[in-house]
Amino acid sequence: MESSKQAQQSEEKQQSRKRYDHLRAIEKQMNEVHLTTKVAEASPLEGYENMSFEEKNQGKYFTTFPYPYMNGFMHLGHAFSLSKCEFSVRYQKQLGKNVLFPFAFHCTGMPIQAAAYRLKREIRTGNITSPGALPGQPKHSTQYEILQQLGISEEDIPKFQDPLHWLHFFPPHGMQDLKDFGLYTDWRRSFITTEVNPFYDSFVQWQFNTLKAKDKIRFGNRPAIFSETDNQPCADHDRSKGEGVGPQEYTLIKIRCLELPASMQEKFADKTVFLVAATLRPETMYGQTNCYVLPEGEYGVFEMINNEYYVCSERSARNMSFQNMTKEHKQYPCLQKVSGQELIGLKLKAPLTKYEYVYALPMTTISMFKGTGIVTSVPSDAPDDWAALRDLQTKKGLREKYNVLEEWCNPFEPIPIIEIPGFGNMAAVKLVEEMKIQSQKDKDKLTEAKDKVYLKGFYEGVMLLGPCANMKVQDAKPIVRKQLIDNNEAAVYYEPENEVTSRSGDNCVVALCDQWFLTYGEEQWKETVKAHVKSENFNAYTPKTQQEFEETLEWLREWACSRSVGLGTKLPWDTQFLIESLSDSTIYMAYYTVAHLLQAGSFDGSVEGPLGIKASDLNDAVWEYIFKQGAYPEGCAIPEESLKKLRGEFEYWYPLDMRASGKDLIRNHLTMSLYNHAAVWEDPKYMPRSIFCNGWILVNGLKMSKSTGNFLTIRECIEKYGVDATRMALADAGDSLDDANFDENVANSAILRLFVLEKWISEEVKKHVPAEGLDFANQPQHDLWDQILDNELNYAIELTTKSYNDMRFKQALKHGFFELQALKEDYLIAKHGNVNPFLLLKYVETQLILINPIVPHFADYCYQTHVLPILEKSVNLQKPAQKLLINQGWPKASKAVDSGKTKRVYDYMKSVKSNVRMALEKAKHGGKKGAKAAKGKGKEAAPVEEKGLESCVLFVALEYPEWQKNTLETLQQFEFIDNKIQGNYIQAVKSSITGPKQGLALKFAAFIAKEAETVGKEAALEIATPFNEVDIIDQNRQYLFENMPGIKNISVYPATTDVEIENSKNSREAALPGKPSCFFF
Known part of the structure; x- marks a missing residue:
């Protein structure tokens, strides 16, 4: 029995492998055809110079994907996002447009250099293997091991100690993987970034000179996420954790110690000591009744400038040391450690409150990884503060647990400081009571209460106390903050919004750095971009994506665009700095339009382009001529005819029609791209016309991870499922901002579905369509089922077209593939061999065209093998048959979709057929649904x-x-x-x-x-x-x-x-x- 089962499994495995091999042979054959015919290479149409701007834009489609970073092989996450461009550009080509999808590779930034230097250090010290991880902790591989895991040979690994080796190794592999994946790309326009490519280097320098000339780049001391190891700001792409995280600005409230713990008295009796608390709401300090500390927390005493001593967490002191607050810059020696329990009961002087003094009290929910570990207490407006204070006032056991005297908390009642519509002047007290919050441990309810009152209080509340009484809270905040800082009762303090880890491995801080920065958020510039994003000339495809862009425009501010080390382009006017990796990649879509004429597809520009232009011949005036209709530069070494050709390419392809990206780039790269386009061209017609964003890709419902074994490179996907089955599973994964799921079962079933469909097409076309061709002027009269087939095809065309237009590829697959599979079987059964050959051929051709953007190798093979030979022998065709399916054009419904009788009849028959079978199954088993009926609850089914x-x-x-x-x-x-x-x-x-x-x-x-x-x-x-x-x-x-x-x-x-x-x-x-x-x- 077991042997028979094993034999069956072995047979199934062999059959599965045969199906895979058959489809891979098709894919390789058609991939060679597509690359040989150079079908994806695109040039402006002849006579485009005489077209109006509107005519040109209606007839072309230019799409791009953010070039991937080349510190490894491309993976499924890349494939998922770039598939949106891939499916879209093939569809637009089938609509008859002139399309362009170029692809380059990003090498700018710290990660490659950091990895190379880490490898060099490991080889030098002999530490090429990582120690075993502690139980429950993930193992952190060495750089040597990471390269081993990528399949790099022991012989070749030492070469990667040179950062430049990475630039010459990974991009060619990336290109080959994408070629094998069938990417519809004009590979002549590919390049890599950094000064290794002098053509692109010159382009980026022009971009930055242009921005600086327009006062969009300035120099100053600004807060930035900073890597101590790299000794420079840590840009998004230089991070292994915390991409998109920026500096959070706090007001540091200085709560003076009127007495000290016994352990501190000897050292600090004559010193000015503060407990310092970081707050986002300095205007609420009028309502302080106490401050809170974490009883189990470990605090330290740190010396600051002006002979002041702060008690806070060591983590926050480290941040302060990079913000010119500690006695010595970047130094934060802990003069004494002190526990939170020791701080409880300290008599304190809190600024602005009516109480002459307050006390430090325990709060059990404080995080030592946010703020300073010291928390101000404003129980009138902060639900957490009131819940903790009420606990101490009413629970004797809690006071005894932390040695809290009743007089430290009971006389201190909440102070009404803000009137909030609907909540009164004791918002926190009211909400805690209404929501029946029992204690400070009711975290979920307290979070909900805070959400209800926090923003409403800030935007709608009115101050009741101080010089800002009767003023809106949001207007009072900066005034009160300035007053506190001017009186030396507060300071400005920054820390990362969330944890950030650099690729060099250190936990980042916020540092005040002298740096060049882009003035994003500047009012006029922002309004220009906002107007475009809200206009009918911009499409974000979903309301959620539109909202994300609008919200990002409201908060995105000054962005550090320079750093000291790494790979990239030097700032042209201050060459000690390099341009950071997000800033050199905002308008390079324009460079794509001319790249093939400058560097002929060589990644680094080492091969002379067809115009014979040298990188040394390029300067700002040349780029101005190409991209901004500038005058022909005096003394230019490049013939004007060559520059006109470059200008023509740009003017033809611009603006960008669609950019597809992961949702994480909305908050930086994508919005920055809109800003930079607006600044460089100052003309709405050159602004990107649409941006599509998707969520992250999961594999079988889980986050992709090497540790869980579900991390897939593009190459591994091809080897495991083949190209078109992978592409089908990517299309099926989803198209929204929510995370999508690559289901390996879908990929495996796609192999079977495509194999079966190809076999069906081959057999049915041979059986029903004459090999000598058809006379399309002599078609038979349609009977009911012919009408049904024709009508359902029209319906499928309409729905699939809408799905592709809306970038809804899962729906396109549903309407253009899955729903058509049952239709063909229904038709053959109903016709009982009396098939209309014209309609069968139309069905096959329509089916193949509708799925061609997703499975181009399979579709084109079936077309060229089973359809094209018949069309070439047929007469009276409406249009000549094309050699390649992508040139065959998109099908048009033969008549308006009949939502009336024909469709109603078909839907009716499908419903009747299904219901009859369910009724039969039920009747066979005495009215039970299925082959077994339970005898009773908890009993075995009989x-x-x-x-x-x-x-x-x-x-x-x-x-x-x-x-x-x-x-x-x-x-x-x-x-x-x-x-x-x-x-x-x-x-x-x-x-x-x-x-x-x-x-x-x-x-x-x-x-x-x-x-x-x-x-x-x-x-x-x-x-x-x-x-x-x-x-x-x-x-x-x-x-x-x-x-x-x-x-x-x-x-x-x-x-x-x-x-x-x-x-x-x-x-x-x-x-x-x-x-x-x-x-x-």
């Missing part, structure tokens, strides 16, 4: 003997009973929006139908309302079907009742028939118009 059934009667309702008619007529009075009924229809039905049928009428109304959402308002509310159901069933028995073993007699009767059939009463009564009921016996 087999149910199948009944021997021979006959089937279908009862067809010609009309609804009177009470159902009345219900439908009532529902017809209501408005439907998107097929959803509006208003209180239940109450209307209740009023119009009284008596014993009322309960049934209400259930029927709810059923019809739900039905309308699926089949549409008109169909759901019809009093009778628009066709004769009895005739339709009788005329389509071949289709409806095929494969029903044992059933010999099938009869169809109106539900009102006089024919007596024993025990059929319930079935008769169950029939509704459009929903026949079945009775088996």
Whole structure:
């Protein structure tokens, strides 16, 4: 038995491998054809100079994907995001547009250099293997091990000690993987970044000179996320954790110690000592009743400038040392450690509060990894503060646990400081009571309470105390903050919004750095970009993405664009600095338009381009001529005809039509790209026209991770599933900002589906379509099933077209592939061999065209092998057949989609067929759904003997009973929006139908309302079907009742028939118009 099972599994495995090998052979064959024919290479159309801007833009499509960083092989995450460009550009090509999808590789920044130097250090010290991880902790591989895991040989690994080796190793591998993946790319336009490529280096220098000339780049001391190891700001791409995290600005409240813990008295008795608390709401300091410390927390005493001593967490002191706050810059020696328990009960002087003194009290929910570990307490407006203070005031046991005296907390009542509409002047007290929050441990409820009051208090609250009384809180905040700082009662303090780890491995801080920065957020510049984003000339595809862009524009501010070390382009006016990796990659889409003419597809520009231009011939004036209609530069070494050609390429392809990216880049790169386009060109017509963003890709529902074994490179996907099955699974994964799921079962099933479809096409075309071709002027009259097939194809074309237009590739796959599979089988069954060859050929060609953007190798192979030879021999075609499927054009519906009778009839028959089979299965088992029925709760299911059934009667309702008619007529009075009924229809039905049928009428109304959402308002509310159901069933028995073993007699009767059939009463009564009921016996 076991041996037989193993043999079966072995056979299944062999068959699966044969299917994979067959599809891979197809993919390799067609990939070679596509690359040899250079179908993806694009140039401006002849005569484009005479086109208007609108004409040109209607006929071309230019899409890009953020060039991937080249510190490794490209993986499934890259494939998922770039597939949006890939599917889109192929679709647009099939629409007949001139399309361009270039692809380059990013090498700018710290990660490559940091990895190379780390490898050099490991080899030098001999520490090439990592120690075993502690239990429950992830193992951190050495750089040597990482390269081993990438498949780099022991012999080649030492070469990677040179950062430049990475630039020459990974990009060619990336290109080859993408070529094998079938990417529709003009590879002549590929390049790498950094000064290694002097052409791109010159372009970036022009960009930055342009921005500086427009006062968009300035120099100053600014807060920046900073890597101590690298000794420079840590840009997003230089981080292994915390991409998108920026500096958070706090007000550091200085709460003076009026007495000290015993352990500190000897050292600090004559010193000025403060407990310092970081707050985002300095205007609320009027309401301080105490401050909080974490009893188990470890604090330190640190010397600051002006002979002041701060008590805070060591982590926050480290941040302060990089912000010119400690006595010595970047030094923060802990003069003494002190526990939170020791600080409890300290008498303190808090600024602005009415209380002469307050005390330090315990709070158990403080995080030592946020702020300073010291928390100000404003219980009138902060639910957490009030919950903790109330606990101490009312719970004697809690006070005793932390040695808290009652007089430290009980006399200190919350102070009304802000009037908030709907909450009064004690918002926190009110909410804690209303929400029945029991203690400071009710974290979820306290978070909810804070969410309710925090923003409302800030934006709608009015101050009650101080010089800003009667002023809006948001207006008072900067005034109160300045007052505190001017009085030396507070200071400005920054720390990262969340944890940031550099690729060099250190935990980053916020440092005040002398640096060059882009003035993002500057009001006029921001308004220009905002106007574009909100205009009809920009498409974000989803409301959520649109909202993300608008929100980012509100908070994105000055951005450090320079750093000291790494790879990249030097700032042209201050060459001690390099341009950071996000800043050199905002308008390079423009460079794509001319790259092929400058560097001929050589990554580093080492091969002379077709115009013979040298990088040394390029300067700002040349770039101005190309990109901004500048004058021909005096003394230029490049012939003006060559520059005109470069300018022509740019003017033809710009603006960018669509950029696709992961959602994480909205908050930096994508918004920066909009800013830079607005600044460099100062013309709305050159702004990017659309940006599509997707979520991250999961694999089988889990985050991709090497440690869990579900990390897949593009190469591994090809080797495991093949190209087109991988692409199909990527299309099926999802298209929203939510995380998508690459399901390996979908990829595996795609192999089977494509293999079976190719076999079906081959067999059915040979069987039904004459090899000598067809005369398209002499087509037979369509019968009902021909009409159904033609209409369903039209419907599929319409839905699939809309899905591609909306960048909804999962839906495109659904409408253009999955839904068409059942259609072909239905047609063949119903026609019983009498197939219309014209329609069959149309079906196959349409099917292949609709899925070609997603599975181009498979689709083009089937077209060239099974369709094209027949089309080439056929006569009276509407248009000549093209050699490549992508040039065949997008199908047009042969007539308007018939949502009326034809589709209704087909949907009706599918429904009847499905319902008959379910009813038969149920009847076989005595009314049970399935082969077993449970004997009782908790008992084993027992087999149910199948009944021997021979006959089937279908009862067809010609009309609804009177009470159902009345219900439908009532529902017809209501408005439907998107097929959803509006208003209180239940109450209307209740009023119009009284008596014993009322309960049934209400259930029927709810059923019809739900039905309308699926089949549409008109169909759901019809009093009778628009066709004769009895005739339709009788005329389509071949289709409806095929494969029903044992059933010999099938009869169809109106539900009102006089024919007596024993025990059929319930079935008769169950029939509704459009929903026949079945009775088996």
